[in-house]
Amino acid sequence: QQQVKQSxxxxxxxxxxxxxxxxxxENTAFDYFPWYQQFPGKGPALLIAIRPDVxxxxxxRFTISFNKSAKQxxxxxxxxxxxxxxxxxxxxxxxxxxxxxxxxTRLLVRP
Amino acid sequence: DGGxxxxxxxxxxxxxxxxxLSCEQNLNHDAMYWYRxxxxxxLRLIYYSQIVNDFQKGDIAEGYSVSREKKExxxxxxxxxxKNPTAFxxxxxxxxxxxxxxxxxxGQGTRLTVV
Numbered sequence: 001q002q003q004v005k006q007s008x009x010x011x012x013x014x015x016x017x018x019x020x021x022x023x024x025x026e027n028t029a030f031d032y033f034p035w036y037q038q039f040p041g042k043g044p045a046l047l048i049a050i051r052p053d054v055x056x057x058x059x060x061r062f063t064i065s066f067n068k069s070a071k072q073x074x075x076x077x078x079x080x081x082x083x084x085x086x087x088x089x090x091x092x093x094x095x096x097x098x099x100x101x102x103x104x105t106r107l108l109v110r111p
Numbered sequence: 112d113g114g115x116x117x118x119x120x121x122x123x124x125x126x127x128x129x130x131x132l133s134c135e136q137n138l139n140h141d142a143m144y145w146y147r148x149x150x151x152x153x154l155r156l157i158y159y160s161q162i163v164n165d166f167q168k169g170d171i172a173e174g175y176s177v178s179r180e181k182k183e184x185x186x187x188x189x190x191x192x193x194k195n196p197t198a199f200x201x202x203x204x205x206x207x208x209x210x211x212x213x214x215x216x217x218g219q220g221t222r223l224t225v226v
Contacts, residue, residue, distance in 0.1 A: 006153070034214070043117075043201050043217030044154070089153060098144065098169070099203075099215055103153040 002027060004092050006102025013109050019077040021105045023090035026071065030092040034099070035064065035075050038087045047088070048075070080109045114138065117202050117218035123226050124189065124196060132187045132221045134202035141206060143185035144215070147171060148199040157200075160185055189223065197225050 005024045013019045023033075034049035050057045050064045050073065057064045063076040077084055090102040115136040124130045134143065142161050146154040156169030160179040174193025179185055185204075189196045199222050205215040 009151070036217075041220070041222075043203075043219050045217065046214050049214070098156060098159050100156075101146075101154040104151075 002100055004090060004100050004102045006090050006105060008105060009103070010106045011108070013080045013107065015080065015082060015109055015111050017080050017109075019075075019080045019084070019107055019109070021075045021088055021090070021107075022072065023074065023092075023102050024070075024072045025092050025100075027092070028071070029094055030100075032093050033064070033066065033073050034091050035062075036089045036091065036101075038089065038104075044089060077107075080107075082109045082111050085109050115202060115204050115216050115218040117200075117221050119221060120219065122221055122223045124223060125226060127191045129188055129190050130223065132189070132200055132202075132223070134185045134187065134218060136183055136185075136204045136216070138204055138216060139182070140204035140216075141182070142204060143179070144203040144205075145169075145175070145177065145185070145187045146201045146203065148201060148220075154201060157187065196223055198223060 007022050035047045036044035037047045038044040048059050048062050050066050052068050055066050061078045066073045085108050088105045091099045093099045118133045144159045145157040147157055148154050155171050157175050158169055158177040160166035163179055163182050166177050166179050176188045199220050201220050202218045203215045
């Protein structure tokens, strides 16, 4: 019940394309769903986050889509750029409590 | 600058040694966390602390120990009982339970290698 399942494990996208990463969870008590971006040798940094009272949140080229009934959420990166190449982690938590991370998706955006 | 600082960046441990990884934050956050990251895997929770002088085991606590004597500090000791300690260790902090701002901030990590 505490798991967050993330797919795909790796993703290759051409520059300008759309990158889509999916996550699913079981615990209906989760009420905070962030996405983190991590570059090699660095700590993860918060990219965008959503609460379950909205179905979509957009910040620049990054959008989270949230489907409460299906217990799924996804990250869409529009107009993907080589600088977006990184590992992306979804996570879930009860607000203020420990974050449970997905297994990560390594994104490569080809020029 | 407010943030979370881990040291050292690289650490080498001999077989049978205990080593301590430092994590300091000046964000005035109540909660602090230690995660372990292995290649191709997600972040696995080792220990966490919601308040000073209190901490709980995470999913992979065996072979590790922590202390939380000060709000700003949460050191992690990797003991000789940890059979496979080579990994990237990440410390994080967030405001705490029941607080509206939930963003977790991560340090830059410590890469531990057994030699």
